[in-house]
Amino acid sequence: MPLGPAPSGSLSDVLVGRRSELALLRSVIGSPPSLALVEGEAGIGKSRLVAELFAAPDLAGTRRLVGQCEQLQEPLPLSPLLDAFRSAGAELARSRLPLNPVAGALAPLLPEIAEHLPPPLPPLPDQRAERHRVFRAAVALLDHLGPLVLVLEDVHWADAGTHDFLAFLAAHRPRDVAVILTVRTEAGLLPIREAFARAPSGPARTISLAPLSLPEVEELAGGVLGVELPRTFAGPLYEKTGGIPFVVEEVLRTLLERLPAGEIPGRPDVLADLAVPTVLRDVVLQRLSSLDDPSQEILGAAAVIGMTPDDRVLAEVSDRSPPEVARALAKAQAVGLLHEEDGRSRFRHALARQIVYESVAVSGRRWLHLRTARALESRGGPRPVARLAHHFLHAGRTSDFVGNAEAAADTALSHGDDATAARFLLRALEVGELSRDVRVRLAVKLGRAAVDGLAHAEAVPILERLLATEPLPAPLRGELRFALGRLLRQHGQARAGYLQIEHAIDDLGERPALLGRALAVLAAPETVVDRHVSEHTARCEQAERAALRSGDPDVAIAVRITRASLLLEQGDPESRRLIDALLADERLRASPREHARACLNWAQGALHAGRLDRAEILLAEGRRVADEAEYLRVAEVVSLVTAAVDRAAGRWDGLEERLRRLGDTSATFAAASLDSRLLRGALLAATGPAEQAVEVLREVIAIAGRTGAVWPLIPARTTLSRLLLSLDDAAGAAEHATAALDLARAKGNWVWAAESVSCLVDALDALGGRGGAEEVAELRAGLGRADAPLAQAALLTAEAVLARADDAGRADRLLDEARVLLRKAGLRYEEALAGERLGRWRCERGSGDGGALLEEALRAYGAMGADRDLARVCRVMRQNGVPIPYPWRGGRPSHGGTLSSREREVALLAAAGKTNQEIADALFLSRRTVESHIANALRKLGLASRKELRTFPVE
Structure with missing residues (x-):
């Protein structure tokens, strides 16, 4: 070989x-x-x-x-x-x-x-x-x-x-x-x-591979010319070519045609005529001009055909005999425009082919493209529809282009290549003079291909324009609305997408399979605000009836997946049975993409309820199926759910950087990007810096509020509420907790409401009141016996805060019950928060085991790198006379309770009111390093925020 x-x-x-x-x-x-x-x-x-x-x-x-x-x-x-x-x-x-x-x-x-x-x-x-x-x-x-x-x-x-x-x-x-x-x-x-x-x-x-350096260009050129090169020539040659080896050789090839090799190094002036931006064009055109006219024409036709033109096609397109074509190709090879590869003539480089192509007059190119298309059509065997589409497009034959582009898209779809199909369909839909029927047909295919083909941004305006301007039959209008709704949702427009799918329902009555899938999307509770869970349940029941009417087993599976998700988000124990039954169903296993997506969605739902054990199992299954089915389209979702599981489990090493990358604006799925930013904000709330956490969470709230995505809007407001409370902004904390509770109440899902109720009770307590009893009673009634450890622990914590003033013993028991529940669920960070709170309460009452609970929380925070929480618990321990062990097992290396010289230097500048960027500029550090030093200083000094540095004797 x-x-x-x-x-x-x-x-x-x-x-x-x-x-x-x-x-x-x-x-x-x-x-x-x-x-x-x-x-x-x-x-x-x-x-x-x-x-x-x-x-x-x-x-x-x-x-x-x-x-x-x-x-x-x-x-x-x-x-x-x-x-x-x-x-x-x-x-x-x-x-x-x-x-x-x-x-x-x-x-x-x-x-x-x-x-x-x-x-x-x-x-x-x-x-x-x-x-x-x-x-x-x-x-x-x-x-x-x-x-x-x-x-x-x-x-x-x-x-x-x-x-x-x-x-x-x-x-x-x-x-x-x-x-x-x-x-x-x-x-x-x-x-x-x-x-x-x-x-x-x-x-x-x-x-x-980087461009060659000046000495390397000098070595390359000297080897080609067979002489030692002076810098007076090598320098201009390097500047003209940018160190690109192909361009260096092309320049030298041109110069060798003009001068003997030995004279070239002494003639740097010959480079002056080559303009820097067009140096390659100049040398390739020089090579082309050395050919006779027939050879130039044949080579121009070859450039139109492609990198490796077929000799027979080239003879037909150029209207020359095979011997004439052979002679022209040989001449082009002799001057270095072509080379032989696997017995065929091929352009030496794509850049060379492009320059030769552009040397042909536009009218001549159009004619050559048309002749190429006709020659390809006349050959036997399968039609090369992609190449035909290309040549007809550049020949200006739009109807022929559209037909072949659609055929190429159909071929790609038949092979499961949605991305390629979407690309061909988008190009076809750019043609202005399409008939209404053709435009609708192409748009329907685009709607089917674009979701998995990731052509969201390009497809959305096309479908919107078509729906706004064309009188469509109801079934087609419904399918296009459904496709548009799915695209909008994946593009981050949760409410707009949901409304489009709602509008599609009435048009899909005659297509029960598509209707069942659309209703299944509407049954998902986490996608949109101001729709009560009872509406989602009704949509799910409608979807089940449509699936039954369609007789399509794939639709039935999709609806069952949605039913399981709907129950899981509400903490209904029945969801476990449904999920286990689906995982064992051969029909789901036969559809690996559906299987992978279902597992990832269920893993997220399990995390929402605090069932980390189930989330890890489902994530592993989803990742395995996605990998085996080469389903790259969910790679970002796999990474997101993995990060969410790692955060819940307390595996935080390197997590912030992973979340930073996932939340980048270039992420493929806007919804996944927003969820990752929520996770990063929650992580920064524990690790610091607090100011950055506030900024990230406010951004998530603004985007989710604008697009109507109820998740992550509720947890973002709840997380910000908890963070503001730690920054002594109890009023702001109460405001965000109330807003989150209002959203959850409107949704009717009390599993999602529990954290906001707990935050609200804490905020009202910090404001000196004893409010929140009505909300806690409402939560207790709404939550019932839901299988949702995170929500149940939040309810117990809120009840403990309310009971503390009247019955400290009962408050301790409730809080300890919450701590044990969180421990059993494997939620290490939430367990540490509950343990810290219980330890503080007991220390304040003089109970002997309060210090042990605080030390346990200290070690947990240290193992996770929760620097802000470390600073707070250290302060609580000092205030209550509890000795702080340094270093603690699982914690980060430190100078004990003493600031290092660099930490002290950074802390002094922060105490003087300098921003992180100003400190970084002054000390020649990265901003991230400054953030780390400030977090360490706050932890060692037992301070909650950098504001306290201004009154603390750092020196």
Whole structure:
């Protein structure tokens, strides 16, 4: 399985400036299973590095498969990988080892080598299951062919299906296979990067290629010219080319046509005519102008056709004979515009092809695109609909473009590639002169593809405009409204999406399957404000009737999932039975995407109720199914739920940074981004800095309030209430607790209301009153015997606060019951808060075990890194004469109760009123380091906030 010739036409036989990168790449393939990502800008030498690797004498015989991702790739599954497999026929013919029967799934996709594969397998009814089986087959074939190296070039052009396979491969790497991918850095964030980072057998190694330095450009040019280069020439050459090896060689190639090699170093003036922004264009056009007119015309047609033009198509498009085409390609290869690869002429670089393409007059390009499309149409075999769509679009034949773009989308959808389908449909819908019927048909398909295809922002205005301007039949209008509602919800517009789906219900009466799914969405209680839980229950019952009427088992499963979620959020014990029954149901197992989504949603619902044990089990199941089904679309949700579980369990090491990344505005799912910001705000409320926690929580409240998302609006207000109370703002705490309670009361879900009632009672107590008894009684009646440890503990805590003034013993018993309940639930942080409160109460009454409870809370806070809580409990211990052990088991290293010199320096500046950024600038520290020093100082001094530093004798 030879690699084939390197991208040549290269003037230098020696690789310059890549020794460490080459050594790293060598080490990666030397220890399979392994992954390497070679990245850099266009022309930087990614392919050359890989070619150089296998040019080494000891690696020249390495078995390898090579696939090339093309910019114009048909939406067929694993196209570049299948191209690589086609070269393995001889190897398979020689092999005497039996192949895994699952490899037969590749036989229909690889007719050229099907005789060497196991018999084809019977098709599966679910396209996603079929694709998963093809993935398994590809991994089995790689395993059979090993040891080998799989090289995929230009992965930035790969289709979503190939990206999904690579993620699957990262999690199921064959023992003796190394994988090398080349990718442009300007391609942005690849969806496979996260999967590569968390691959079970170790993360991928990234080899980043930077431009050459001035000495390296000098070495490269000197080697090409065969003379020592003076800096008077090397400097301008470096400036003109930016150190990009491909551009350096192209400039030198042009100069060698004008001057003898020995004269060039003494003529830096010849570089002056090359404008910096257009240096590559200048040198490529210079090469092109050296060709005769017929050759230029043929090469222009070749650039229109693609990177590797087919000789027969090129002859037809250029209206030249095959010998004329062959001569023109040979001339272009001689001047370095083309090179030979696998026996075919190929442009040396995508940039060179683009420049040649743009050299053709616009009218000529349109004509060549049309001729190319007609030539491709006339060929036998499957229609290359993606390439036809491209050429018809640039030929100005919009109706032909739309037809082929729709066909390409249909092909992508048939293979489960929703993202590619959405891309083709969006382009088709940009055409202005579409008929109403075509526009509606395309929009309906877009609505189906865009949710999983992640084309939310682009699809929303198209569907909105269509609904506003076109008189549609009710069933179609209902389907489009439902699709729009789902898109809006995933785009973070909770209330707007919910209302769209509500409006769709009346139009879907004749389509019970779709009606059942729409009603199931409306039955989810956590998505929108001002809808009572009784309305959600009624929607769920309607959904069950619609599912029964449809006779569709998949809809029935979806509705049962919603019923379980609805009961789980209310703490109904029946939810456990329903969930267990669904997890054992083969129909759910047969739909891995539905299975994964259900488990993740249930895990979040379990956390809302404080059932950490169930949440961890459900998260593990959801993650396992998502990984096995290569379901990358839920990667962010998996990370979010994992972070939520880790926070609830007290596993906080590195959690804040994870949440910071998840909450980034570039996150795919806006709702997941908002939830992660809530988690980060709650974490900062415990770890500090408090000011940043307040800022994050207020932002979450503002966004959730604007979009109408009841979750995380209720917990954000509750968390902020608790935080403001610790900052001595009891009035602000009462205001947010009341607002959260009003939202939960309007929803009718008392599991969600419990924390806000507890916060309200604490705030009113801090204000000197004894209010909150009515709210506590209301909570007790609403909560009943709900299976919700977090809510039940909050109720017990609120009752303890109310009882304390009249019956301290009863208050202690209630609070201790809450503490034990939280301990059993594994909620370490909430348990520590309850223990601290109980310890403080007992110390204030002189009870002997109060100090032990405070020390226990101290150790728990220290293990979690809850610095703000550490500072508070230290202050309480000092006030009550309880000795503070330093260092405590599980705590962070410190200078005991004494400030380090740097902590003292930072604390003095903070006490003087300097902001964190001002302190960072003054001391040449990062802002994050300043925040850490202030948190440590507050903890050691037993202070609750930086405001107290102003009156505390830091020195």
